[in-house]
Amino acid sequence: MSDDVIKLFVEDARAVSIEDTAKILNLKFSARGHEHPQPCPNCGGTDTFAFNTKKEKWNCRAGGIGGNDGIGMAAHCADLDVRRRDGLLEACSIVLDRDIPDEGERESDQDRAARLQRLEERRQQNEADAAARADSQADFREKERAKARGIIKASSVLVDAAPPQGRYYLRYRCNGFPDASWLRVGANVPYWHGQDERGAPLELFSGPAMVAPFIGPGLVEIGCHITWIDLNEPPKFRPKLFGLTKDGIAAGLVEWAFGDAPPPDVDVADGLYEPLPAKKMRGSKKGGLIPIGGHPEARRWVGGEGIENGVAFGLWEGWRQDTFYFAAGDLGNLSGPAEPSSRFAHPMLKKPDAKGIARAVMIAGPKPKRDQQADDAMWIGDQVDELVLLADGDSEPVMTAAAMARARARHQRPEGQPRRLIPIVWPRAGYDFSRMAVEAGE
Ligand SMILES: [Zn+2]
Incomplete structure (x- = not known):
């Protein structure tokens, strides 16, 4: 009789979906889709852990473990061993949000306290890791913004700059230019594309470009917009640029260099070279x-x-x-x-x-x-x-x-x-x- 109560308890737990288990475990849900990656509550990491509410699956790359039921997922997240009877019943109890029936075995108070302590330490570590990642992203963004401000500073006000290309460009494209000091022009703005063998960025060419700041509220410069100019390339008057693709590298082709004739149309159609944009943004534009x-x-x-x-x-x-x-x-x-x-x-x-x-x-x-x-x-x-x-x-x-x-x-x-x-x-x-x-x- 008592065995039946426990069997029923476990069977009830098996019927709980991955989605309901994830809610009980307070796991994070992505805004879209069925796949929900996140740091593992047990092992840490960035997106090491994920559950899928459509496939009814979960897995943890850090722990090298996964499965297709809520019990297993709850056990891994709560650091319980389902091969032990008390671990299995604890996991069922979490999934059902119900106490283990009196007939079942429980983990000792001491084991439970030690387990919860380990999980709390893990939670704090996960939070600290997430904060460190946010900091390094903020650092990267600040560096990019500083680069953008450097590009703006190195250029001159378009309306009266010595390099005339900015004024010509806007005359050709729009029939004139504003009598204001926002838009700028540089005579030799480098265009970076791809990397050399050591991973350093490569300068494809440098040439005249219109440089415009992105400003946020309070008029702070948060980024810049660059339009390279080629007055011999109607109707857009921007240079035609090409980059070698991964397929092109695999086919043994050489990098297209500025000043070369455009690659054959068939190579572009086959995806061996790709046309590159003559406009770029640096730093942040979002919100600016x-x-x-x-x-x-x-x-x-x-x-x-x-x-x-x-x-x-x-x-x-x-x-x-x-x-x-x-x-x-x-x-x-x-x-x-x-x-x-x-x-x-x-x-x-x-x-x-x-x-x-x-x-x-x-x-x-x-x-x-x-x-x-x-x-x-x-x-x-x-x-x-x-x-x-x-x-x-x-x-x-x-x-x-x-x-x-x-x-x-x-x-x-x-x-x-x-x-x-x-x-x-x-x-x-x-x-x-x-x-x-x-x-x-x-
Ligand atoms: Zn894990």
């Missing part, structure tokens, strides 16, 4: 913005993703005295992340899945994510009453429209405060504002 014209104290702000469209629109408006012109750097920083439940299927676009079946492309929705961080998107001055958002006309229109609607919702003032006027301005279909400005200028 690129000032273009006017001052952030203005009550009217105008801007979109890129510098060129902001310049074109500012020129078209005649650089209004009451307005601050800016760029967010990219669409994500302009609009912030989307609420996952507002994701929707694109009405036309389809993409083949792993099995080759055409599926609708999913688009990040128009609703801002709940509980956002202040730096999940660019900052807006508290005093701003009118925020004019510039849409990109040459990006995919449905995705862009959803992102612009999200930006408008995100940058509105909280309920109960005076509303901001936030119009979204679109260029002519298939155009962006800079191309319209250039054609109008011709």
Whole structure:
């Protein structure tokens, strides 16, 4: 009879899912997906331990152990040995959140105290390790920001700099440039790509570039945006750059050098070389913005993703005295992340899945994510009453429209405060504002 009670107790525990066990153990759940990596409560480490609520599995790389039931997972996390009867019953008791029936064997009070002591020490060690990792990430970020400030300092104010390429670039791209001192230009800005045999970064080339600071609230420089310039490369007037890929290295090809002819199209199509962006960011951009014209104290702000469209629109408006012109750097920083439940299927676009079946492309929705961080998107001055958002006309229109609607919702003032006027301005279909400005200028 007493044996049956214990058997039933163990069977009840076996029926508890990995998910319920993880909740009882206070394990961490990732925001998305079924896989939940984290430090092992027993062994420590970074992402050594994980459980999967769909596959009903858990494993610990540090302990070299895993399984597919809650009892085993609870036992490992609580440092219990399930091969011993008292260990097994303790683990069942944790999973069920119930005392072991009187008929069962328990671990002695002394063993229990020693075990809980070990786990508490482990918990403290895990916390200390996590804090140390956060510190080293903060160090890295601070170093990157210092590098960005160095690049800004080494460049000169575009509007009256000796190197003329910045002014020419903006004239060619936007039909003019702002009479403000935010944007800068460098005659020889190095472009780093790849590593040498010892792991040191390689300089692919150095050349003229427009340099723009990213500023946070309080106008602190947190990063910089660099656009390399090649006035002989219409229509974008940026150098064409190529890097050797892993496949290219494996095929025994040599690194493309600046000044070389572009690699054969077939090599690029085969993924042996890849085109490299002629724009880069250093330091942080998240939460920051690129000032273009006017001052952030203005009550009217105008801007979109890129510098060129902001310049074109500012020129078209005649650089209004009451307005601050800016760029967010990219669409994500302009609009912030989307609420996952507002994701929707694109009405036309389809993409083949792993099995080759055409599926609708999913688009990040128009609703801002709940509980956002202040730096999940660019900052807006508290005093701003009118925020004019510039849409990109040459990006995919449905995705862009959803992102612009999200930006408008995100940058509105909280309920109960005076509303901001936030119009979204679109260029002519298939155009962006800079191309319209250039054609109008011709
Ligand atoms: Zn472990």
